[in-house]
Amino acid sequence: MGLKILTEHINVPGIETLEVYRKHGGYRSVEKALKTMSPDEVVEEVKTSGLRGRGGAGFPTGMKWSFLAKPEGVPRYLVCNADESEPGTFKDRVFMEKNPHALIEGMITSSYALGANTSYIYIRGELMFVLRILEKAIAEAYAAGLLGKNILGSGYDLDLHVAPGGGAYICGEETALLESLEGKRGNPRNKPPFPAVKGLFASPTVVNNVESIASVPWIVNNGGAEYAKIGIGRSTGTKLISASGNINKPGVYEIELGVPVEEFIYSDEYCGGIWKGKQLKAVVPGGSSVPILPANLILKTAAGEDRLMSYESLSDGGFVSGSMLGSGAFIVFDEDQCIVRNTWNYARFYHHESCGQCSPCREGTGWMEKVLHRIEHGHGHQQDIDLLVSVAKQIEGNTICPLGDAAAWPVASAIRHFRDEFEWHIKHPKEATLPGAVYRGQLATIEA
Amino acid sequence: MTINEVKFSDAGMAEIQRYISHYPEGRQKSAILPIMHVAQAEFGGWLSPQVMDKIAEILNIQPIEVYEVATFYTMFNLKPVGKHVLEVCRTGPCCLRGADQMIEMIKDKLGIEEGETTADGMFTLKPVECLASCGTGPMLQVREKYYENIDSEEKLDQFLEMLRNTEVETPYHQAQ
Numbered sequence: 001m002g003l004k005i006l007t008e009h010i011n012v013p014g015i016e017t018l019e020v021y022r023k024h025g026g027y028r029s030v031e032k033a034l035k036t037m038s039p040d041e042v043v044e045e046v047k048t049s050g051l052r053g054r055g056g057a058g059f060p061t062g063m064k065w066s067f068l069a070k071p072e073g074v075p076r077y078l079v080c081n082a083d084e085s086e087p088g089t090f091k092d093r094v095f096m097e098k099n100p101h102a103l104i105e106g107m108i109t110s111s112y113a114l115g116a117n118t119s120y121i122y123i124r125g126e127l128m129f130v131l132r133i134l135e136k137a138i139a140e141a142y143a144a145g146l147l148g149k150n151i152l153g154s155g156y157d158l159d160l161h162v163a164p165g166g167g168a169y170i171c172g173e174e175t176a177l178l179e180s181l182e183g184k185r186g187n188p189r190n191k192p193p194f195p196a197v198k199g200l201f202a203s204p205t206v207v208n209n210v211e212s213i214a215s216v217p218w219i220v221n222n223g224g225a226e227y228a229k230i231g232i233g234r235s236t237g238t239k240l241i242s243a244s245g246n247i248n249k250p251g252v253y254e255i256e257l258g259v260p261v262e263e264f265i266y267s268d269e270y271c272g273g274i275w276k277g278k279q280l281k282a283v284v285p286g287g288s289s290v291p292i293l294p295a296n297l298i299l300k301t302a303a304g305e306d307r308l309m310s311y312e313s314l315s316d317g318g319f320v321s322g323s324m325l326g327s328g329a330f331i332v333f334d335e336d337q338c339i340v341r342n343t344w345n346y347a348r349f350y351h352h353e354s355c356g357q358c359s360p361c362r363e364g365t366g367w368m369e370k371v372l373h374r375i376e377h378g379h380g381h382q383q384d385i386d387l388l389v390s391v392a393k394q395i396e397g398n399t400i401c402p403l404g405d406a407a408a409w410p411v412a413s414a415i416r417h418f419r420d421e422f423e424w425h426i427k428h429p430k431e432a433t434l435p436g437a438v439y440r441g442q443l444a445t446i447e448a
Numbered sequence: 449m450t451i452n453e454v455k456f457s458d459a460g461m462a463e464i465q466r467y468i469s470h471y472p473e474g475r476q477k478s479a480i481l482p483i484m485h486v487a488q489a490e491f492g493g494w495l496s497p498q499v500m501d502k503i504a505e506i507l508n509i510q511p512i513e514v515y516e517v518a519t520f521y522t523m524f525n526l527k528p529v530g531k532h533v534l535e536v537c538r539t540g541p542c543c544l545r546g547a548d549q550m551i552e553m554i555k556d557k558l559g560i561e562e563g564e565t566t567a568d569g570m571f572t573l574k575p576v577e578c579l580a581s582c583g584t585g586p587m588l589q590v591r592e593k594y595y596e597n598i599d600s601e602e603k604l605d606q607f608l609e610m611l612r613n614t615e616v617e618t619p620y621h622q623a624q
């Protein structure tokens with residue numbers, strides 16, 4: 001069993017209550033930070049820990065915190081990103097639902113480090129039932145003097161609120177999230193200015209993922225240097241992985257970064273192997289936005305080394321033969337899955353979720369959806385494959401926010417690794433559109 | 449209905465005031481999304497123009513500001529819906545586990561297409577994108593609840609039957 005930092009107590013009965021949570025060491029980091037450490041000392045520990053943002057981009061959390069502007073007399077905000085809408089990702093939901101106080105503890109300790117006196121948890125609107133769990137826990141924390149004025153007699157004040165979204169993937173992008181939190185449409189902002197200078201209500205703001213914030217208490221309790229010993233290389237600590245798709249044991253697993261991918265897929269401690277005794281075809285290792293990899297390239301890098309569950313190893317080979325850890329959403333495809341159909345599904349998703357501000361994203365996602373739809377439905381042309389590659393290229397890097405890239409990468413990578421499958425669909429429209437039809441390498445067979 | 453006839457329950461109004469109190473002076477518009485959720489729960493699962501005008505009045509903003517927000521987010525229904533809105537996840541990871549087939553089964557059983565409501569007003573079918581429950585797909589949401597692993601016809605039948613016998617509640621009354 002690997003080390004559990006975030007989920008050690010997650011299945012303890014009653015852990016969602018303050019009493020049981022405290023019995024298991026809960027809120028120690030608040031006592032320690034507020035009573036014995038300066039805010040800057042907390043920031044230093046987080047820097048030392050090497051913790052990297054768990055929302056997808058992997059930006060070092062301590063560094064992000066040290067960029068926060070601190071003009072006199074202007075409030076600062078910490079906003080927790082609990083939008084969790086990236087297809088394949090469900091770790092934050094499970095974590096908050098089971099152990100709400102663990103996030104609240106992280107919010108208090110982190111807000112103290114940043115000098116924020118009001119903080120928000122922005123949660124996707126569909127998770128209203130989780131909002132209620134969080135609000136109940138927040139009420140308990142207020143009653144125990146862990147929130148509100150003069151927390152534990154330290155002189156530090158903090159109000160914490162939960163705000164629901166309204167159903168929009170783009171509101172996970174941090175500036176769209178801030179717009180939404182201000183009660184507007186979720187259109188990403190032009191940067192600069194960055195949120196660290198001008199964020200919520202035009203004040204300096206840090207936006208962090210649920211899991212990033214929930215990792216802070218352990219770092220405060222045990223020291224950044226201890227945290228940095230966990231994991232591998234620059235991938236320090238543990239990571240929650242949302243495992244889904246055609247595996248025996250889907251679910252959320254906390255891993256020490258550096259576990260071999262093969263072990264993660266096949267061992268009983270994690271995914272438990274491919275379901276129904278089938279073969280592995282492909283994996284999207286970090287949420288729908290990251291490149292898909294065929295079985296051989298997810299298990300080994302192009303150089304023949306074991307692929308590990310870490311930021312560096314998963315991206316080894318760049319976009320030619322690698323992918324990304326992203327949000328840690330590990331989506332597994334068995335041999336019966338159709339890559340064309342899946343790519344079309346993702347393209348439709350991004351077209352649906354584009355906010356429409358930039359033409360390359362708005363129009364390009366629409367084109368990709370349309371072309372993939374016609375290939376999947378037996379009306380594709382041979383030129384369509386290159387057309388898709390060209391549209392994806394024109395979106396990439398030409399937009400206000402990274403949703404454009406997120407839409408382009410799945411399409412570009414599917415064609416890179418599964419081009420023959422796309423060609424087969426176009427050449428054999430009749431066979432390809434039969435129910436359950438799947439391309440199986442050189443010898444295309446159909447199992448209805 | 450005119451805007452003057454739009455009346456929130458006391459509990460709903462208290463909930464609205466509570467959300468407004470979470471934001472700094474002059475930033476009351478920030479509470480618009482939670483208020484729309486309360487309104488949708490109170491007024492039959494959708495937001496009529498009159499309800500939206502009422503929200504504008506409460507927040508002291510222009511009605512257009514409410515409309516433009518309401519049309520951006522997928523959770524707000526801008527025309528009447530059935531008693532139970534089946535928000536079925538149709539995104540990739542759930543499809544790996546049979547979501548496409550489940551959506552087809554629902555259409556067959558209820559005799560409706562996506563976006564439609566059954567003649568008896570009981571169900572509306574509304575496919576949605578990933579609901580952060582991909583490990584337990586096929587899954588769907590009805591109001592504030594998730595129903596997971598609906599992976600056989602039998603389970604779907606039981607689920608629909610259960611809903612037919614379920615009354616609608618406004619769950620925020622249990623909050624705080």
Ligand SMILES: Cc1cc2nc3c(=O)[nH]c(=O)nc-3n(C[C@H](O)[C@H](O)[C@H](O)COP(=O)(O)O)c2cc1C
Nearest residue numbers: 053054055081083084085172173174208209212402
């Ligand atoms: C389209 C899009 C969607 C995103 N969705 C999420 C999300 O649901 N949750 C999240 O934490 N970060 C999401 N992000 C990343 C955030 O913009 C931001 O980088 C993150 O919240 C920072 O937190 P971290 O540094 O702790 O990872 C998204 C980014 C983009 C471009």
Ligand code: SF4
Nearest residue numbers: 355357358361399401
């Ligand atoms: S890239 Fe797409 S989602 Fe992002 S701002 Fe532009 S149009 Fe909106």
Ligand code: FES
Nearest residue numbers: 537542579581582
């Ligand atoms: S894909 Fe259905 S819940 Fe995520």
